[in-house]
Amino acid sequence: MNRQQRLEAEFAAQETKARAMGGAEKLARRKAAGMLNARERLQRLCDPGSFIESGLFATSTSNPADRDSTPCDGKVVGFGRVNGREAAVLANDFTVLGASSGATNGRKIAHMKRVATQRGLPMVFLGESSGARMPDHMGSRGMGMLLGNDGTQYQRMRETPWASATLGLSYGSSSWYAVLSEFNVMRKGAVLAVSSPLLASLAIKQDVDPQEMGGWRVHAEVTGFADLIVDTDEEAIDALKVFLSYLPSHHREAPPVAAVPAGSGEGMRDILGLMPESRTQVYDVRKLVRTIVDRDSFFELKARFGKVGVTGLARLGGRTVGIVANNPLSRGGAMDADACEKLTSFIVLCDSFNIPLVLLVDTPGFVIGTEAERQRAPGKIMNMMNALALTTVPKLSVILRKSYGQAYLNMGGGRNSDEVAAWPTAEVSFMDPTFAVKVVHGIDPGLPGFDKEFAEMDRASSVWDFASVYAAQAVIRPQETRDYLIRMLEVHRLRLSDGVGRHLMRAWPTSF
Amino acid sequence: MASIKIKTEVTGSVWKIEARAGQRLAPGATIMILESMKMEIPVIAEDGGTLVELHVAEGESVNEGQVVATLTG
Numbered sequence: 001m002n003r004q005q006r007l008e009a010e011f012a013a014q015e016t017k018a019r020a021m022g023g024a025e026k027l028a029r030r031k032a033a034g035m036l037n038a039r040e041r042l043q044r045l046c047d048p049g050s051f052i053e054s055g056l057f058a059t060s061t062s063n064p065a066d067r068d069s070t071p072c073d074g075k076v077v078g079f080g081r082v083n084g085r086e087a088a089v090l091a092n093d094f095t096v097l098g099a100s101s102g103a104t105n106g107r108k109i110a111h112m113k114r115v116a117t118q119r120g121l122p123m124v125f126l127g128e129s130s131g132a133r134m135p136d137h138m139g140s141r142g143m144g145m146l147l148g149n150d151g152t153q154y155q156r157m158r159e160t161p162w163a164s165a166t167l168g169l170s171y172g173s174s175s176w177y178a179v180l181s182e183f184n185v186m187r188k189g190a191v192l193a194v195s196s197p198l199l200a201s202l203a204i205k206q207d208v209d210p211q212e213m214g215g216w217r218v219h220a221e222v223t224g225f226a227d228l229i230v231d232t233d234e235e236a237i238d239a240l241k242v243f244l245s246y247l248p249s250h251h252r253e254a255p256p257v258a259a260v261p262a263g264s265g266e267g268m269r270d271i272l273g274l275m276p277e278s279r280t281q282v283y284d285v286r287k288l289v290r291t292i293v294d295r296d297s298f299f300e301l302k303a304r305f306g307k308v309g310v311t312g313l314a315r316l317g318g319r320t321v322g323i324v325a326n327n328p329l330s331r332g333g334a335m336d337a338d339a340c341e342k343l344t345s346f347i348v349l350c351d352s353f354n355i356p357l358v359l360l361v362d363t364p365g366f367v368i369g370t371e372a373e374r375q376r377a378p379g380k381i382m383n384m385m386n387a388l389a390l391t392t393v394p395k396l397s398v399i400l401r402k403s404y405g406q407a408y409l410n411m412g413g414g415r416n417s418d419e420v421a422a423w424p425t426a427e428v429s430f431m432d433p434t435f436a437v438k439v440v441h442g443i444d445p446g447l448p449g450f451d452k453e454f455a456e457m458d459r460a461s462s463v464w465d466f467a468s469v470y471a472a473q474a475v476i477r478p479q480e481t482r483d484y485l486i487r488m489l490e491v492h493r494l495r496l497s498d499g500v501g502r503h504l505m506r507a508w509p510t511s512f
Numbered sequence: 513m514a515s516i517k518i519k520t521e522v523t524g525s526v527w528k529i530e531a532r533a534g535q536r537l538a539p540g541a542t543i544m545i546l547e548s549m550k551m552e553i554p555v556i557a558e559d560g561g562t563l564v565e566l567h568v569a570e571g572e573s574v575n576e577g578q579v580v581a582t583l584t585g
Contacts, residue, residue: 280550280551280552281551281552282551282552282553282554304558307521328551329554329556330521331521331522331548331553332522332548332549332551332553334522334549364549364551369523371576432549432550434550
C-alpha cells in the first residue's frame with residue numbers, strides 16, 4: 001500500500017465506525033417498529049446529496065470507555081438543503097446512549113445554532129432523546145462541567161426560524177428545543193415531557209403512563225405544544241419541509257414567493273353559501289379560509305388546541321400570509337383563554353418572520369364566567385392585544401359576521417389593523433343585541449316590547465352605520481374578498497424596509 | 513377499540529340530538545346540537561367512531577366539560 005492507499009483505508013475504517021450508529025441489532029429493532037433512524041430521517045429531510053456533516057468523528061469524552069461505542073456522540077448534525085435552501089439540521093440518534101446530552105454533542109448543537117443564527121439559516125431539530133447523560137452529569141463536578149456553560153443555550157431571539165419534530169421519547173433537550181421552536185410536529189406514539197415516566201414514577205411514587213403524561217393528545221389538545229400530529233416519521237419530516245416553505249431563511253428577509261396554483265379562487269363565487277343565513281347557526285370558518293387563499297395552501301397550526309381560534313400559514317397571490325380567524329363551529333366563536341394564547345403565539349411567529357396577517361372575524365366576544373376568569377382570561381386577552389399592537393407587519397381584517405365588545409379590538413377592529421373591511425353580513429356592537437335589550441331595557445326575550453327594542457338594537461349594529469363613520473375602510477362583496485386582500489397586501493407591502501418588519505416581539509416567550 | 517368520551521365545550525342545553533346509539537359516525541359528524549349563548553353549537557365526533565351511548569336527552573342542561581356521549585374508535 002502506498003501512502004494514499006493507507007490514508008484511504010484508515011479513513012474508510014474510521015468512517016464506517018462513525019456511521020454505525022448504535023449497531024445493527026438496535027437499528028433492526030427500530031426498523032421493525034416502523035421508525036426511521038437518525039440518518040434515514042436526515043436523508044428524508046435534506047435534498048439528495050446536500051447533507052454535509054459536522055462532527056462525524058466526534059464521540060463521548062466524559063468516560064474513555066465510551067469512545068468506541070458512541071458514534072457522533074448520539075447526535076448527527078450538519079448542513080443540508082431543504083427544498084433548495086441551506087439549513088442547519090440536527091438528528092438525535094436514540095440508538096447511541098439514548099441520544100442523551102453529553103459534553104461533545106452539547107458543543108455540536110451549540111455550533112449549529114451559532115452558525116444558523118450568525119449566517120441566517122433555519123434550524124431543524126429531529127427530536128428523540130433521553131435527557132441528560134448519566135452518570136456524566138452526576139455530582140457537583142458533573143453539573144459544573146456540563147451544564148450552563150453556554151449562556152445562550154436556551155436564549156431565543158427568533159433570528160431564524162426553528163422547526164422541530166418530536167419523533168420518539170423526548171425528554172430534556174429534545175423537549176426544550178421543541179417548545180422553543182416556531183413549529184413542532186409530533187408523531188403519534190412519541191412522548192414530549194420534562195423527564196421520563198421512570199423518573200416521574202420515582203418522584204411522585206405512583207405509576208405514570210407515558211402517553212397520559214406527554215403523548216400526542218395531551219400536546220394537541222391540552223398544552224398546544226404540538227402544532228401538527230402525524231402518524232409516521234416520513235409525514236413528520238415532510239411537514240417540516242412544508243412549514244419552512246412559507247418562511248424566510250432569517251428575520252432580515254421577506255418570505256419566499258410561490259407560483260399561484262391553477263384553480264385558486266375558484267370557489268369565491270359561492271363563498272357566501274358557506275355561511276348559514278341564520279345568525280344563530282354556526283359554520284366552519286376553515287372552509288372559507290381554504291376558498292379565499294391560494295389553492296391547497298392553507299397549513300393549519302394547532303388545529304385541536306383553542307379551536308375557537310384558527311391559525312395557519314397560507315398564500316395569497318403566491319405570498320405567505322398568516323391567517324387568524326374565529327371559528328363559530330367551536331363555542332359559537334366566543335374566544336377563550338386557550339384561543340387567546342394560540343393566537344398570540346401565532347401573531348408573534350408571523351411578525352417575527354415578516355409574514356402579513358389576515359384576520360377573519362366572527363366572534364360574539366370573549367367567553368365570560370367563573371371558569372374563564374379562573375383561566376386568567378383578562379391576562380390572556382391583554383397579552384393578545386399587546387401582541388397585535390406591537391405587530392409591525394401588515395394587518396388586514398375582514399369582519400365576516402359578528403364583532404362584539406373587546407374582541408372587536410383583539411380581532412383588529414379600529415386602528416388595530418391597517419385596513420378593516422366588512423362583509424354586508426357584518427354586525428358590530430358592544431354586546432349581542434339580545435343581551436343588550438336586557439341590560440338597557442330590562443326586558444327578557446318573549447316579553448312585551450322585546451321584539452321592538454331588539455329590532456332597534458340590531459339595526460344599529462349594521463355594517464352601513466359602521467362604514468358611515470369610516471370604521472370600515474371598505475364594505476366588500478363576499479366574492480371579492482380574495483381579490484381585495486391580494487390588492488391590499490400589495491398596497492401595504494413594507495416597501496421602505498424590503499418587506500422586513502421591526503420584530504418588537506423577538507424575545508416574546510415561546511410558549512405559554 | 514378505544515373508548516372516546518365526548519365532552520361539551522360550552523354550558524347550555526341540548527336542543528336536538530342528531531345521532532343514535534349504534535350509529536357509525538364519520539369524522540366531523542354532528543352528534544347533537546346545543547343551545548348556548550343564543551347560538552346553535554354542534555357537538556362533533558372529531559375522529560369519528562361508533563356511537564355507543566348518549567348520556568343526555570333533548571332539553572337537558574349541560575355544563576362545560578360534561579361527557580354527553582361515548583364512542584368507540
